[in-house]
Amino acid sequence: MVANSSFMQMFAKSPVKPMQQHIEKAHACAMELIPFFEAVLAKDWQQAEVIQKRITTLEHEADTLKRGVRAHLPKSLFMPVPRTDLLELLRMQDRIANKAKDVAGIMLGRRMEVPDAIAELMLAHVTGAVAVSQQAVTALNELDELVATGFRGREVSVVEKMIDDLDQLEHEADVREKELRHAFFALEKELPPIDAMFLYKVIDWVGEVADRAQQVGSRLQLLLAR
């Protein structure tokens, strides 16, 4: 006699919570970059490998969460935000994790060493990028509150302020990246050219982590604007 009630099935699994879990996981990937770079700077490749494995595991977990969100978003859902915008937001979140994995992968694979002269700037660059991704998590934590308030009023201003802060943080990260490139340019000739090229690539990718996190903010803003 006890069967599935259709009334219950009417309430589809809300994507809000899984979206938040996903960005937390993606951010966890980015966060691991700090101890990873510390290990690389200390030339502790054993430790670096451990952390790189951890990043890969976290990235896999983020992928699983991403697939879960996608699987639960059929076209027949009635949501307070457009489905396409939500999927786009998810894609941006996922790219934070992907970039972090790429950075750790290439550095470990090529046993890349960072010259001592730019070590401090490099670490600051990484920390700055992670701060941007942290702010993206903070902003996305407001998603359920946005749903509760119907994407209107004060809560929207709160989130908009967070997105402004996010943009500011990304801008600061950009400035630091420029400084780092400048410092590295001064000593690039002392390094084997290929190593130097790849180090530029890594600097670039760390910057992209911050960039993706900022993109998450702009997609979130798209959800607000309506």
Added chain:
Amino acid sequence: MTIIAEYGTVLIALACIFGFFMAWGVGANDVANAMGTSVGSGALTIKQAIMIAIVFEFAGAYLAGGAVTATIRKGIIDPGILVGTPELLVFGMMASLLAAGVWLLVATHYGWPVSTTHSIVGAIVGFAAVGISVEAVAWGKVGSIVASWVVSPVIAGGLAFMLYRSVQKLIMDTADPFANAKKYVPLYSFLVGFVISMVTFTKGLKHIGLELSYGESAFYSIVAGVAVALLAKYLQRNITQSKEENVDFHFTSVEKVFGVLMMFTACAMAFAHGSNDVANAVGPLAAVVSIIGAGGEVAQKSSMPSWILLLGGGGIVAGLVMYGHKVIATVGTGITELTPSRGFAATLAAATTVVIASGTGLPISTTHTLVGAVLGVGIARGLGALNMQVVGTIFMSWIVTLPAGAGLAILFYFILKGIFGG
């Protein structure tokens, strides 16, 4: 006439069994939808929900169900045509009860969303049109009933939209949502108490010998509303907010305050469901009993014996106790998105719509009204995700239920006619 004199007791006994069976089905399944929102929002435990359901389903059926029972009993079929052959009406009503009960059982087994209201109305119209004559059906009345099936979810949706928008405006979207929740929840509680008692006082109490003027009703309803509001104030006095619980979801403390309100709306919902769906189940039984009790007169004015409502209420309680808690458990735990503030808006809107329909004697579907109300909250952009495919299935089901109920009723009608002769 002789059939009724000869088999009167047997027929009443059978009708009672069928009526109880039908009420049992309502209790085992339909109540779960009414109470599931409250359990799902975490405002009530399953045990509390069942206790509330038992008390308020019964109260609703007894205090506000009279008009719907009357519609089912004598509104759908034109009794004038049946003066000479009252036994046909007796067979038909019994067949309708059995048909609706069986259909409910079958549909529940396969997990199809059905409405007791639609199956019983379909059954009565079916046996009357085929078994007696097409003219026997009061088509005007049937038309207005069907229209109310379309209108009621829309009205409930509109109400839920407005209620949830008001919650967003007055509470969620303010500097101190917690303080405002404490301020406005008693006001909402007043609304719950006022609406339910207003409908009861104006429409329901005549049959228990209490005649009140409109002014008196309004006065007593305000008193009842204030009483509920004070009770809410008392119950929420110990709810405090803490920073830790609000980190993840900033409205966690606010939702705790709404939990108090949800308790009242759950009572209102059970009351509304009792006033409409229980009345559906016992309507045909009341018709059978009144005809046989009058010795074959197709009486128009006979009052409804209260033991019939007792039987209906008993059937519901039996169904609830035997199966209902399992269904409520599945319904309730599935809805994680329905926080008390959303649940309150949806439930109160549905309960209000259903109670008003009960007052006007329109048999409507509680489930459909509730679905409409939930959609209203969704349109206020207040729900994470709703499955529109399922919503479509639920609304489609009533189109299927009507012919199914009618077909079964026609079948049982001719079987009964064959057994007892006529």
